[in-house]
Amino acid sequence: MKNRLISDIGGLPEGPLDLSEHEPTMTERRIDAMMMLLRAKPRSFWASDENRRTIESLEPETYKKAEYYEKWVLAMKELLIEKAILTEAEIESKLKEVRSRMEPS
Amino acid sequence: MSDQFKVGSKVRITNAYPPGHIRTPFFLRGKEGLIIRHFGKYPNPERLAYGLNGLPKLNLYQVLFDMETTWRGDGSFAAKDTLTADIYETWLELV
Amino acid sequence: MTENSGPHGGHDHSHNDFQPDIKEPTENWEFLEIALRELLVDKGVLSAREIQDEIEAWEKKSPEKGAEIVAKAWVDEEFKVRLLEDANQTIREFGIEVEVLKMVALENTPELHHVVVCTLCSCYPRPILGVPPLWYKSKQYRSRVIREPRAVLQEFGTKLSDDTEIRVVDSTADCRYLVIPTRPVGTEKMTETELAKLITRDSMIGTAQARDPIGKRS
Numbered sequence: 001m002k003n004r005l006i007s008d009i010g011g012l013p014e015g016p017l018d019l020s021e022h023e024p025t026m027t028e029r030r031i032d033a034m035m036m037l038l039r040a041k042p043r044s045f046w047a048s049d050e051n052r053r054t055i056e057s058l059e060p061e062t063y064k065k066a067e068y069y070e071k072w073v074l075a076m077k078e079l080l081i082e083k084a085i086l087t088e089a090e091i092e093s094k095l096k097e098v099r100s101r102m103e104p105s
Numbered sequence: 106m107s108d109q110f111k112v113g114s115k116v117r118i119t120n121a122y123p124p125g126h127i128r129t130p131f132f133l134r135g136k137e138g139l140i141i142r143h144f145g146k147y148p149n150p151e152r153l154a155y156g157l158n159g160l161p162k163l164n165l166y167q168v169l170f171d172m173e174t175t176w177r178g179d180g181s182f183a184a185k186d187t188l189t190a191d192i193y194e195t196w197l198e199l200v
Numbered sequence: 201m202t203e204n205s206g207p208h209g210g211h212d213h214s215h216n217d218f219q220p221d222i223k224e225p226t227e228n229w230e231f232l233e234i235a236l237r238e239l240l241v242d243k244g245v246l247s248a249r250e251i252q253d254e255i256e257a258w259e260k261k262s263p264e265k266g267a268e269i270v271a272k273a274w275v276d277e278e279f280k281v282r283l284l285e286d287a288n289q290t291i292r293e294f295g296i297e298v299e300v301l302k303m304v305a306l307e308n309t310p311e312l313h314h315v316v317v318c319t320l321c322s323c324y325p326r327p328i329l330g331v332p333p334l335w336y337k338s339k340q341y342r343s344r345v346i347r348e349p350r351a352v353l354q355e356f357g358t359k360l361s362d363d364t365e366i367r368v369v370d371s372t373a374d375c376r377y378l379v380i381p382t383r384p385v386g387t388e389k390m391t392e393t394e395l396a397k398l399i400t401r402d403s404m405i406g407t408a409q410a411r412d413p414i415g416k417r418s
Contacts, residue, residue: 010131011132047154049150050156052126052154
């Protein structure tokens with residue numbers, strides 16, 4: 001079988017470029033900053049290739065729909081669990097708390 | 106073994122499609138090119154991707170390809186146009 | 201994008217277009233960011249201060265840094281030679297320390313025009329150019345420029361003669377590429393600081409040429 005990574009897209013047909021500029025949101029900046037800190041010395045929790053591998057392994061439907069930094073934060077969650085820094089259960093419970101705190105009821 | 110490739114060597118990218126994390130673009134598999142630069146040795150990304158140390162390090166080369174041949178004439182380029190990719194030695198074969 | 205898109209500017213913009221930074225999170229992944237951050241800070245893995253410092257450090261990295269380097273390469277042949285030979289070592293003079301990655305400068309000439317892409321992810325010379333623009337990370341650019349460089353450059357308003365070799369450089373590994381655009385004619389008397397203003401982000405990626413000086417005689 002000819003495996004082709006979902007991210008490996010050189011030469012595939014695509015439409016015109018969108019050249020509009022985008023100022024990163026605070027959420028995007030924080031995701032970027034956390035990713036850099038977790039990857040860099042002294043922590044070195046994972047290499048950028050692990051990051052790539054995790055992004056490529058997202059469900060294809062999720063991968064296609066997700067925004068750029070959405071993929072990053074999903075990969076960060078997976079790697080934090082994989083490296084036993086956080087557990088899935090504590091992330092789920094924190095997520096519930098954050099939502100109930102922030103979402104208008 | 107790592108000395109078999111030099112700047113000026115004609116090479117073919119291995120025509121293989123293994124699973125897992127790979128840094129050799131799909132569109133270049135089986136294509137022929139020319140080594141134009143040697144960058145030194147770098148950890149193997151196919152191992153780094155799984156939390157391994159990436160050793161032994163691999164020689165990394167910049168390989169030049171002709172657009173016309175690579176895309177079999179199907180694209181938007183002029184006759185002289187080229188492309189390059191950075192390829193680790195494990196994906197190269199001498200032509 | 202309209203130029204006058206202030207709060208009361210265009211009619212076709214929704215309110216949200218102007219306030220991306222202060223809007224409340226609505227998407228799952230925005231809540232996930234908050235949850236992960238709070239957990240990491242609570243557990244002492246990261247501190248809020250560090251995250252803030254990292255964001256500020258990122259904001260300092262911008263294409264202006266790259267433009268300073270290219271401007272020096274335009275006026276100082278010896279510097280340019282060193283930059284082409286060993287960019288990591290040479291950019292230290294600008295206070296930029298890059299470990300692990302290999303920085304590589306590519307010189308554009310009337311005969312050879314480099315354009316950089318990452319068809320596998322979105323590798324970009326962030327230490328020199330800052331955060332990549334959205335189009336650089338888009339599937340449209342990443343799929344097409346490697347196969348249709350002339351059509352893609354046209355979308356940027358960049359037209360090159362068929363006598364110029366366009367070389368699309370796919371940064372598939374440990375190298376991060378900085379393009380030194382061709383120095384425009386009519387800039388012989390300009391200072392390094394004036395020259396740097398002609399060197400745009402896109403000209404250092406290779407999708408555009410450096411700006412022409414204002415009032416250039418043609």
